[in-house]
Amino acid sequence: MKIETRAVHAGRHIDPATGAVTSPIHLSTTFERSPEGDYPRGFSYSREDNPNRHALEECLASLEGGNHAICFSSGLAVATALVQGLQPGDHIVAPDDVYWGLRKVIGELFGKSGIETSYVDMTNIDDFHAALRPNTRLVWVETPSNPLMKVTDLTSIAALARLSGPNILTVCDGTFATPVLQQPLDCGIDMVAHSTTKYISGHSDVIGGALIARQENYLFERARKSQRYGGSVPSPFDCWLTLRGIDTLPLRVRAQSENAMQVARFLDQHRAVEKVHYPGLATHPGHKVAARQMSAFGGMLSFQVRGSREAALGVAARCKLFIRATSLGGAHSLVEHRASIEGPATRTPQNLLRLSIGLEHTDDLIADLDQALSTIPA
Numbered sequence: 001m002k003i004e005t006r007a008v009h010a011g012r013h014i015d016p017a018t019g020a021v022t023s024p025i026h027l028s029t030t031f032e033r034s035p036e037g038d039y040p041r042g043f044s045y046s047r048e049d050n051p052n053r054h055a056l057e058e059c060l061a062s063l064e065g066g067n068h069a070i071c072f073s074s075g076l077a078v079a080t081a082l083v084q085g086l087q088p089g090d091h092i093v094a095p096d097d098v099y100w101g102l103r104k105v106i107g108e109l110f111g112k113s114g115i116e117t118s119y120v121d122m123t124n125i126d127d128f129h130a131a132l133r134p135n136t137r138l139v140w141v142e143t144p145s146n147p148l149m150k151v152t153d154l155t156s157i158a159a160l161a162r163l164s165g166p167n168i169l170t171v172c173d174g175t176f177a178t179p180v181l182q183q184p185l186d187c188g189i190d191m192v193a194h195s196t197t198k199y200i201s202g203h204s205d206v207i208g209g210a211l212i213a214r215q216e217n218y219l220f221e222r223a224r225k226s227q228r229y230g231g232s233v234p235s236p237f238d239c240w241l242t243l244r245g246i247d248t249l250p251l252r253v254r255a256q257s258e259n260a261m262q263v264a265r266f267l268d269q270h271r272a273v274e275k276v277h278y279p280g281l282a283t284h285p286g287h288k289v290a291a292r293q294m295s296a297f298g299g300m301l302s303f304q305v306r307g308s309r310e311a312a313l314g315v316a317a318r319c320k321l322f323i324r325a326t327s328l329g330g331a332h333s334l335v336e337h338r339a340s341i342e343g344p345a346t347r348t349p350q351n352l353l354r355l356s357i358g359l360e361h362t363d364d365l366i367a368d369l370d371q372a373l374s375t376i377p378a
């Protein structure tokens, strides 16, 4: 079935007790055993499994074209679980502009664990190839990337990683693209990671994460143990909210992609804008790859204001409709000065603003940006 249909039906069942069309929220932490001592309905204790989490995992596996999914209490809990599955001496290759939270997980949580990491420009396949080592175990890809919107060729990365050794597993953080626009497992990637906090839940009201695979592998199995025994589980209500959001995921993401395209075109011709980072623009270095591996270019973009950090902060300050807030993927459009949230070690240009394009009318979004940019001197 098509993704719109799976988004509404996968993992959902009419409640046998009441006939309820929308699933109930199962808050119970514990489930009854039979007189023989087993669990005939499949659930024993909510940290191990819960009907709402089970439904969400079934749905996400279906959306990604996978067979297995594990839901976590946040997107970074997915990264933590995967890195935790590695051994001292193992090596990770990750993008040089990876979402800054992954650098914190690797550096601050696992800095003393003996795991080695190389950060490289994954859009350059030669640089990627050169970074692989005999002890490489995990290749982390993020495309499009946060916040520079760099696009990585998933098919080439997956093929090269596979050729380079049987022990290398690949994972793609597909948070910006969602399963609606990009299917990493079809490109040969082993696992897909999501912050479901963003587009998948879609309403800026729940934190969550997910890991999806077509075939189980040892890191996936260890990540499941980290979820169940380590306890980084989402609550039943969080799972229910996320699944409710998924009903409209394909419609939202396509509308946000169309809006973002129009905003990107507007910014691209604006005299106060130095550079627009949006893979939908033909001038973007990753445009051709994005056109091949994505069905639309997504609702995220960033741009550099002509001028300094202060000029960019001034534009954000003058926005009236765009809300100054971090995060992305919800119905409200957001503007964010990434460098100031990422701190002194940031690699993000100081004059860059990131936009998460929401579901408002583009005329209103463009008018807001136009007035916010109007005081930048020509």
Ligand SMILES: Cc1ncc(COP(=O)(O)O)c(C=O)c1O
Pocket (backbone or CB within 6 Å): 074, 075, 076, 077, 099, 101, 142, 146, 173, 175, 176, 194, 195, 196, 197, 207, 208, 209, 327
């Ligand atoms: C691309 C990407 N991956 C992962 C995360 C982390 O997700 P969470 O905040 O749900 O832990 C984020 C958060 O902004 C993100 O943008």
